[in-house]
Amino acid sequence: MGKLYNKKAPFYGFLSFICKSSKIISYFVLAFPIILFCQELIEPKPYTVIDANVIRLKPKVPEGLSIKEVRFYAIYCIPTTIEPVKEMIGLAKKPPFYFYWNVSQILDQDMWRIQFFCDIVESSGKIISGKEKPLRHIILDRNPDYQKKIVYADFIKNMDSLIKDDSIIFKPYKPSSFKFGDNKLTFQVLWSKERLGIYIKVEDEYIYSSYHPDLWPKKEIWEDDFVGIMFDIIRGHSPIIENDDRIIRVSPKGYVTLFDHKIKRGPPDTAGIIKTCLKVTGKINDNIHPDTGYEILALIPFSYLGWNPEKSDTVGFNLFSTDKEVKGDDRLWASWSGASRLQAANPTEWGRLILSPEASSKNKRACRYIILVIILLGILVAVIKQLQRKRQKTSNLNNKEEDSKPPFVLQIENYINKEYSSSDFSLEITAKRFNFSKSYFGKHFKKLFNQTYSKYLNKVRIEEAKNRLLNTSENINQIAFGIGYDNFDTFLKAFKKVTGMNPSEFRAQGKGMSSKTRTND
Numbered sequence: 067m068g069k070l071y072n073k074k075a076p077f078y079g080f081l082s083f084i085c086k087s088s089k090i091i092s093y094f095v096l097a098f099p100i101i102l103f104c105q106e107l108i109e110p111k112p113y114t115v116i117d118a119n120v121i122r123l124k125p126k127v128p129e130g131l132s133i134k135e136v137r138f139y140a141i142y143c144i145p146t147t148i149e150p151v152k153e154m155i156g157l158a159k160k161p162p163f164y165f166y167w168n169v170s171q172i173l174d175q176d177m178w179r180i181q182f183f184c185d186i187v188e189s190s191g192k193i194i195s196g197k198e199k200p201l202r203h204i205i206l207d208r209n210p211d212y213q214k215k216i217v218y219a220d221f222i223k224n225m226d227s228l229i230k231d232d233s234i235i236f237k238p239y240k241p242s243s244f245k246f247g248d249n250k251l252t253f254q255v256l257w258s259k260e261r262l263g264i265y266i267k268v269e270d271e272y273i274y275s276s277y278h279p280d281l282w283p284k285k286e287i288w289e290d291d292f293v294g295i296m297f298d299i300i301r302g303h304s305p306i307i308e309n310d311d312r313i314i315r316v317s318p319k320g321y322v323t324l325f326d327h328k329i330k331r332g333p334p335d336t337a338g339i340i341k342t343c344l345k346v347t348g349k350i351n352d353n354i355h356p357d358t359g360y361e362i363l364a365l366i367p368f369s370y371l372g373w374n375p376e377k378s379d380t381v382g383f384n385l386f387s388t389d390k391e392v393k394g395d396d397r398l399w400a401s402w403s404g405a406s407r408l409q410a411a412n413p414t415e416w417g418r419l420i421l422s423p424e425a426s427s428k429n430k431r432a433c434r435y436i437i438l439v440i441i442l443l444g445i446l447v448a449v450i451k452q453l454q455r456k457r458q459k460t461s462n463l464n465n466k467e468e469d470s471k472p473p474f475v476l477q478i479e480n481y482i483n484k485e486y487s488s489s490d491f492s493l494e495i496t497a498k499r500f501n502f503s504k505s506y507f508g509k510h511f512k513k514l515f516n517q518t519y520s521k522y523l524n525k526v527r528i529e530e531a532k533n534r535l536l537n538t539s540e541n542i543n544q545i546a547f548g549i550g551y552d553n554f555d556t557f558l559k560a561f562k563k564v565t566g567m568n569p570s571e572f573r574a575q576g577k578g579m580s581s582k583t584r585t586n587d
Contacts, residue, residue: 140167141180221422290318297371542570
C-alpha cells in the first residue's frame with residue numbers, strides 16, 4: 067500500500083531530527099564561539115617585524131565565557147638544535163588577559179621560526195587549546211644588519227663554454243669562500259646577457275643525499291646536503307621574503323627546487339628552468355670511504371629571476387650550504403654573508419651581488435674617462451694661461467725695465483724725476499712741457515702709468531724722502547721742503563699713507579736694521 071503524502075511531514079520529520087540531535091547541536095552551538103576565538107591571537111599580527119625586547123600577546127576574549135586563565139606558549143629555535151623549542155612562557159588570570167614576554171635572551175628569528183599560541187582554561191577546568199592554529203610568520207629582528215659584503219660577477223660572452231660533454235671545465239680564477247665544520251665552500255659568479263652562472267665547489271668528507279623529485283612533497287631537499295642561492299632582486303632589504311625574492315636549492319645529485327615563499331615549500335624544477343652540471347668526487351651516501359666533495363655549475367636565466375641587467379647591476383645575494391653529519395644526525399649550516407641558520411630567510415642579513423661591466427662597456431667607459439680628462443686638462447691649461455697673461459700685464463705696467471718702455475714714457479719719467487723737487491711743480495706744468503692740455507695729458511698719463519699723476523708724483527717724492535732719511539743727517543723739515551712739499555703737514559700725511567709710519571719712526575727703524583746687520587757681519 068502506497069504512503070500517504072502529508073505536506074507537514076517534511077517539517078515534522080526535520081523537527082524530529084533536530085530534537086533527536088539537540089544535545090549534539092547544543093554542544094556545537096556553545097563550543098563554536100570558543101573554538102573560533104581560542105585558536106587565534108590578534109596581537110601581534112602575522113608578518114609583524116618585532117624590533118624590541120618585549121612582545122605583547124593579546125588574545126581575542128569572548129563575551130560571556132567564564133575564564134580562569136589564559137596560558138601562552140612560544141615555539142622558537144636555538145642554534146644548538148635542529149628541532150624548535152616549545153615553551154610555556156606565561157599566563158594571564160585577569161581581563162583583558164594580556165601577556166608581556168621578554169625576548170631579550172632569544173636570538174633573532176626569520177619568519178619561519180617563531181610561533182605563538184594560547185590555551186584557554188575555563189572556570190570548570192576545561193582546556194580549549196589553540197596549538198592547532200598557532201600564530202605564524204612573526205619576524206624577530208632587533209638588530210637589522212645590512213651586510214656590506216660584496217661579490218662581483220665577471221662578464222663572459224658564451225656561458226656554454228664552461229661546459230664540455232656535460233662536464234664542468236671551468237676553473238675559478240676569482241673565488242670567494244667560507245668554511246663551516248670540516249667543510250669548505252668555494253664559489254664564483256659569472257654572467258652573460260641572458261644568464262647568470264654560479265660555480266660552487268663543496269669540500270666534504272661525507273655527502274648525504276636521498277632526495278628525488280618523485281618523492282616530493284613527502285621528502286624535502288632540505289633534509290639532505292644541499293646548497294642554496296638567494297636573490298633579493300629589488301634590494302628592498304625587507305626582513306620578510308617577498309615576491310621578488312628567489313631561493314634556489316641544488317642537491318649533490320643536481321636536483322633543483324625552486325622555493326615558493328607563499329607555502330614555504332620547494333617544489334622540484336620539473337620545467338628545467340635552471341640548468342645544472344654536476345661533478346662528484348667520491349660516492350654519495352657512502353659513509354665508509356671518505357669523499358672529497360662535489361662541484362655544481364648552475365645556469366640561471368635572468369628572466370626567471372625577474373632581473374634586467376641593463377637597468378640594474380646590483381641585487382641582494384646570499385649563498386648557504388647545509389651538511390648532514392653521520393654522527394648524531396646533526397646538520398651543519400653556514401652562509402657566505404655570515405647570517406645564521408635562524409635568519410636564513412631574512413634579506414636584511416644578505417650581501418650584494420654586482421655585475422662587473424662587459425668588455426665593450428669597459429672600453430666605452432675608458433674612452434669617456436679619457437675624453438673627460440682631456441677636456442679637464444684643456445680647461446686647466448686655458449685657466450693657467452689666462453692667469454699668466456694677467457700677471458704679465460700687471461708686471462709690464464708696474465715693473466718694466468727701462469729699455470722696454472716706450473720712449474715717450476721714458477721722457478715723462480725723466481722730466482718728473484728732474485723737476486719733482488720744485489714746490490710749484492704740477493700736472494699743468496708737465497702737460498705744457500709736452501704740448502698737451504691738462505685734461506688730455508691727465509687721462510693719457512693714467513693709461514700709460516696705471517695711476518694718476520698726483521699719486522705718481524707723491525710716490526717719487528716719498529721714495530726720495532725715504533732715501534734721505536736713511537742715508538743723510540738732514541732733519542725732517544729740510545727733507546720735506548727739499549723734495550717739493552710746501553706744507554709740512556701735507557708731507558707727513560703723504561709719507562704715512564705710503565709707508566704706514568711717520569718719518570721719525572721710519573728713520574729709527576732703518577737705523578736699527580742697519581746696526582743689526584753690522585753686528586751680524
